[in-house]
Every structure is written in structure tokens, then in C-alpha cells.
Amino acid sequence: xxxxxxxxxxxxxxxxxxxxxxxxxxxxxxxxxxxxxxxxxxxxxxxxxxxxxxxxxxxxxxxxxxxxxxxxxxxxxxxxxxxxxxxxxxxxxxxxxxxxxxxxxxxxxxxxxxxxx
Amino acid sequence: xxxxxxxxxxxxxxxxxxxxxxxxxxxxxxxxxxxxxxxxxxxxxxxxxxxxxxxxxxxxxxxxxxxxxxxxxxxxxxxxxxxxxxxxxxxxxxxxxxxxxxxxxx
Numbered sequence: 282x283x284x285x286x287x288x289x290x291x292x293x294x295x296x297x298x299x300x301x302x303x304x305x306x307x308x309x310x311x312x313x314x315x316x317x318x319x320x321x322x323x324x325x326x327x328x329x330x331x332x333x334x335x336x337x338x339x340x341x342x343x344x345x346x347x348x349x350x351x352x353x354x355x356x357x358x359x360x361x362x363x364x365x366x367x368x369x370x371x372x373x374x375x376x377x378x379x380x381x382x383x384x385x386x387x388x389x390x391x392x393x394x395x396x397x398x
Numbered sequence: 399x400x401x402x403x404x405x406x407x408x409x410x411x412x413x414x415x416x417x418x419x420x421x422x423x424x425x426x427x428x429x430x431x432x433x434x435x436x437x438x439x440x441x442x443x444x445x446x447x448x449x450x451x452x453x454x455x456x457x458x459x460x461x462x463x464x465x466x467x468x469x470x471x472x473x474x475x476x477x478x479x480x481x482x483x484x485x486x487x488x489x490x491x492x493x494x495x496x497x498x499x500x501x502x503x504x
Contacts, residue, residue: 326442326485326495341492383489384432386453388441397468 283307285376287388292395298364303376303389311354314379317361319372330361331382366396402486402496409500417473419499421486426466430490433462433471437482446471450481478503
């Protein structure tokens, strides 16, 4: 059974950085398309970044430079590193995996990130 | 970026009723349109992909149709557990979602 579990959220001050983790089980991270998506009441669901099995990375144009996706094959875990946090980064962040690009077949439960002073 | 516009915003129907949810794209998305269901406090769940293909575990009362810029998700006979938000999502270009339709079962 595919399972994804996010961790690393919380309350962060503006300008700070953090990494979100997504621990995977039931499949191999490096053989699938891994994704991060966030959701806010104001903007809805927003696709952040995708890593292909090849290692190729694509990130939403508006978020490039601050958001970085990565994976650790030995831990079967993938990450989202965010820098220069702003209040509008406040959202529930989901990790998702799929057998094809640009789709979310399986999702984690989500983790809340709040950016506030 | 491709903008997806969903209608109606809210659908209130009785159990056993038929729900028709619409999704219109700002430009053609060809085949690559999917639908997700989300319940409060939960992650989205993939229901349909490639317009009319049910994801594993999706009941047969859910069906998808459409092409180009206009797509429809139909729930043929509503069950109480079908309440929630439904989002369309395109994957032909950088992925984007519609703003959602809330389905209420009266």
C-alpha cells in the first residue's frame, strides 16, 4: 500500500527557511514522479514542483529560486526546501506521487506551514 | 498559464440524485484533464484522469466526459459519502486546478 507522511511544518518567521519531508512507503521514490502541492483558502490548490524519475526538476515559474525539491533514495524520502519565507507561503503543503507527470495519484495527509512574526 | 473555471460553485442535491459538474479551460487541454475529491481535513483524492478513466477505487457511478476546453464530471446516483469538494486539474501544461465545486447531499 502506498503511504506518504509529511513532516516539518509549523510556525516560521518571515525571511526564514525550512525543509518539509515526505516519507514514502509501498513504492520507490526514485522510480516515480514526486510532487509538492500547496493549498490555501485564498488561492486554492497550487502545484509547486515535480521531480521526474530521471532527476529532472520542474518548479512553478512564480516559485523558482525559493522552492527546491530533492529526494534521498536511501531513506525513500523526498523534501521541499523553502527559503525567504513570506506570509503568503502560509498553506497546507501536500506531497504526492504518481506514475505519470503532472498528476497526483497518491497524496500525503498534508502539513500546515504558517509564516508569521 | 491555463485557467480552469468550475461551475457551479455549490451543488445541493438529494441522495440518489444526479450531479453534473463542469470545468472549462482557458485553452485546450486535450485529453489531460482529471478530477479530484476532497473532504474536510483530508488530502485530495484522484477520481478520474485522462478525462474519462476512473482511478483505482473510484466507483462506477462517477464518469467523466469532454474534450478540448469543456469537461464534465457526472455522479449518476449520489451517495451521502459523495459530499465534499471536487476539483478539476489539467496536466497538459504546468499543472493547475479549478477553484472547486462543493457538493452537498441534503
